[in-house]
Amino acid sequence: AQTVTQSQPEMSVQEAETVTLSCTYDTSESDYYLFWYKQPPSRQMILVIRQEAYKQQNATENRFSVNFQKAAKSFSLKISDSQLGDAAMYFCAYMDSNYQLIWGAGTKLIIKP
Amino acid sequence: DGGITQSPKYLFRKEGQNVTLSCEQNLNHDAMYWYRQDPGQGLRLIYYSQIVNDFQKGDIAEGYSVSREKKESFPLTVTSAQKNPTAFYLCASPGQGKPFGPGTRLLVL
Numbered sequence: 001a002q003t004v005t006q007s008q009p010e011m012s013v014q015e016a017e018t019v020t021l022s023c024t025y026d027t028s029e030s031d032y033y034l035f036w037y038k039q040p041p042s043r044q045m046i047l048v049i050r051q052e053a054y055k056q057q058n059a060t061e062n063r064f065s066v067n068f069q070k071a072a073k074s075f076s077l078k079i080s081d082s083q084l085g086d087a088a089m090y091f092c093a094y095m096d097s098n099y100q101l102i103w104g105a106g107t108k109l110i111i112k113p
Numbered sequence: 114d115g116g117i118t119q120s121p122k123y124l125f126r127k128e129g130q131n132v133t134l135s136c137e138q139n140l141n142h143d144a145m146y147w148y149r150q151d152p153g154q155g156l157r158l159i160y161y162s163q164i165v166n167d168f169q170k171g172d173i174a175e176g177y178s179v180s181r182e183k184k185e186s187f188p189l190t191v192t193s194a195q196k197n198p199t200a201f202y203l204c205a206s207p208g209q210g211k212p213f214g215p216g217t218r219l220l221v222l
Binding site: 047 | 142143144146150153154155156161163201203205207208211212213215216218
């Protein structure tokens, strides 16, 4: 069965610095998608970044980028130039070709001013 | 604009009462999911449906029921058997577009 593991329950970073959130997953599938979602106190789930497994190039969205290591089944999120508004819970998720979603337990990101 | 709507935003339940949370999508997606989230915790899967007239139990289905009579709709009923229903409930339908609804916060009176 597929699993997603976020080993860091909480991370903190100084404003303007860079932080990396880790995510590992387990699957026997070759075709799947990986996501990072942000959940601020409003509880709304906001898509941060999406990666298709068949793409070797790491996805990037402004200050957010991923390090996708398919062989190692690793999908870490790097946030550059951290801002106070980045403070939130971050969830890593896996989706297979049947749209079945598997979620990590989340990482709480604290931004220190 | 395609998307997922959930209603109501807040719902209050009395002891022994069943309540139903609505989830509607106009994305033409087959799969729909219900998650429960407790404060400071991750998402736990209640039920999911991959196709109309079919649904499967997730990790915490006890005390909940669902139906999937239409592709667009996947309502969740929190029954009186669910002894601790206070939580935030998220509906999702993955695929193209934003996959999450805004959520419903259920409180017990």
